[in-house]
Amino acid sequence: MTAPHSVPAAPRWQRRKQRTRAAIEETSLRLFADKGFEETTVDDLATAAGIGRRTFFRYYPSKNDVVFGDYDSRTNVLRAALGAAGPEAHPVEMVRQALRATNAYGADEYVSLAIRIWLLTTVRSLQAHAAWRFSAWEDVIIEHVLARVGDRHRLYACGLAKTSIAAMWAAYTVWLDDGAGPNLTALIDEAFDRLRTGFAELPGEGQSRA
Amino acid sequence: MTAPHSVPAAPRWQRRKQRTRAAIEETSLRLFADKGFEETTVDDLATAAGIGRRTFFRYYPSKNDVVFGDYDSRTNVLRAALGAAGPEAHPVEMVRQALRATNAYGADEYVSLAIRIWLLTTVRSLQAHAAWRFSAWEDVIIEHVLARVGDRHRLYACGLAKTSIAAMWAAYTVWLDDGAGPNLTALIDEAFDRLRTGFAELPGEGQSRA
DNA sequence: GCCCATCTTGACACGCAGTGCCATCATGAG
DNA sequence: CTCATGATGGCACTGCGTGTCAAGATGGGC
Numbered sequence: 001m002t003a004p005h006s007v008p009a010a011p012r013w014q015r016r017k018q019r020t021r022a023a024i025e026e027t028s029l030r031l032f033a034d035k036g037f038e039e040t041t042v043d044d045l046a047t048a049a050g051i052g053r054r055t056f057f058r059y060y061p062s063k064n065d066v067v068f069g070d071y072d073s074r075t076n077v078l079r080a081a082l083g084a085a086g087p088e089a090h091p092v093e094m095v096r097q098a099l100r101a102t103n104a105y106g107a108d109e110y111v112s113l114a115i116r117i118w119l120l121t122t123v124r125s126l127q128a129h130a131a132w133r134f135s136a137w138e139d140v141i142i143e144h145v146l147a148r149v150g151d152r153h154r155l156y157a158c159g160l161a162k163t164s165i166a167a168m169w170a171a172y173t174v175w176l177d178d179g180a181g182p183n184l185t186a187l188i189d190e191a192f193d194r195l196r197t198g199f200a201e202l203p204g205e206g207q208s209r210a
Numbered sequence: 211m212t213a214p215h216s217v218p219a220a221p222r223w224q225r226r227k228q229r230t231r232a233a234i235e236e237t238s239l240r241l242f243a244d245k246g247f248e249e250t251t252v253d254d255l256a257t258a259a260g261i262g263r264r265t266f267f268r269y270y271p272s273k274n275d276v277v278f279g280d281y282d283s284r285t286n287v288l289r290a291a292l293g294a295a296g297p298e299a300h301p302v303e304m305v306r307q308a309l310r311a312t313n314a315y316g317a318d319e320y321v322s323l324a325i326r327i328w329l330l331t332t333v334r335s336l337q338a339h340a341a342w343r344f345s346a347w348e349d350v351i352i353e354h355v356l357a358r359v360g361d362r363h364r365l366y367a368c369g370l371a372k373t374s375i376a377a378m379w380a381a382y383t384v385w386l387d388d389g390a391g392p393n394l395t396a397l398i399d400e401a402f403d404r405l406r407t408g409f410a411e412l413p414g415e416g417q418s419r420a
Numbered sequence: 421g422c423c424c425a426t427c428t429t430g431a432c433a434c435g436c437a438g439t440g441c442c443a444t445c446a447t448g449a450g
Numbered sequence: 451c452t453c454a455t456g457a458t459g460g461c462a463c464t465g466c467g468t469g470t471c472a473a474g475a476t477g478g479g480c
Contacts, residue, residue: 131341132338155400
């Protein structure tokens with residue numbers, strides 16, 4: 001990955017592909033935001049990105065997947081964060097910490113993130129697609145939780161994994177409703193607070209953080 | 211719905227349609243179990259059910275939806291159960307109770323239920339489809355929870371709804387792994403116990419209920 | 421019995437997503 | 451310059467889902 005002075009050649013392909021990929025994603029998100037997801041065909045996306053329809057599917061396995069960006073790298077962040085947790089941490093805190101890290105975005109990414117999440121929570125096809133995409137995250141979480149509590153306790157691990165992702169997803173939804181500010185991490189934290197207390201503490205009638 | 215002696219006519223249509231619908235579902239599930247979901251085309255299903263391809267889509271909006279059966283009536287059960295909860299019940303208990311009722315099946319339904327859930331948790335397309343199907347349940351739950359805690363607390367309501375469905379879903383998964391016995395309700399209950407305690411209580415190293 | 425309104429059915433055609441195949445072209449190595 | 455590698459895009463195909471429409475079945479009125 002880091003050859004000092006040689007390999008002046010190989011990167012060229014990579015760079016080019018990387019740029020094409022970015023171009024596809026950028027123009028696609030714009031078209032989705034403009035015309036709507038379902039109203040935009042893959043032909044539109046390919047034409048807008050200046051490539052052939054067939055080539056589009058070589059960069060993204062499906063129209064849905066454009067919205068997810070480089071999902072794999074996020075999955076790796078999650079895996080790394082889970083692996084980095086100290087053995088003394090409680091499983092719930094381990095997952096909380098990992099999902100917080102996974103959902104840490106730079107300030108410049110928030111605009112496109114808002115579009116992505118808006119699409120994800122709005123468009124039926126994407127909502128569905130997100131479910132099995134995130135199921136990969138669930139599997140990673142389950143694996144790490146099982147490593148701690150023992151293979152017998154699948155319900156605990158599976159339940160924790162699925163509810164954690166659900167809490168994250170709830171934070172997404174509310175975050176978007178609240179204007180998609182820079183507080184996504186805080187909302188995820190808050191959602192996990194609810195989860196940790198088993199939703200026992202009823203919200204009082206005082207003002208919420210809105 | 212219950213005209214004593216009149217209406218000897220109208221039901222005829224209904225009965226016929228009901229039987230066709232049941233026939234489609236039965237033969238479809240069998241074909242899915244035999245050949246696999248993706249390997250079975252809608253043409254196969256229609257032919258096997260003795261109807262035209264176009265007619266198939268008049269009974270079920272998509273190939274996916276066959277696996278869900280009469281989903282709407284289950285949703286109504288959920289809505290009714292939520293509405294029937296006493297005002298003194300804690301939101302979590304209200305949801306637990308409602309989802310238990312929603313997932314109560316007769317002993318004769320467990321065989322087909324196992325096939326359904328097996329498909330739902332196994333087939334990628336169905337896994338995705340289930341997500342937005344269940345999102346209707348989430349919406350119903352959110353509505354009822356908000357009516358109790360106040361419209362301001364969307365994160366609480368949304369989080370509770372999504373995590374509850376997630377817990378149910380986890381119970382499905384483990385239920386199937388454990389042989390799809392008559393203990394689905396118990397597993398849902400157990401998943402809710404975990405949820406209520408915020409997954410705080412770590413499973414000991416003793417034997418699980420397997 | 422017959423006729424008509426109504427609903428159901430299935431055939432055809434269409435658009436769109438996704439895939440296999442293959443000829444063409446650009447790139448980098450020798 | 452030549453060759454191998456890999457990216458590209460056109461073409462054709464399958465499969466899902468939908469609009470349209472003509473033909474058939476059903477029930478009511480006579």
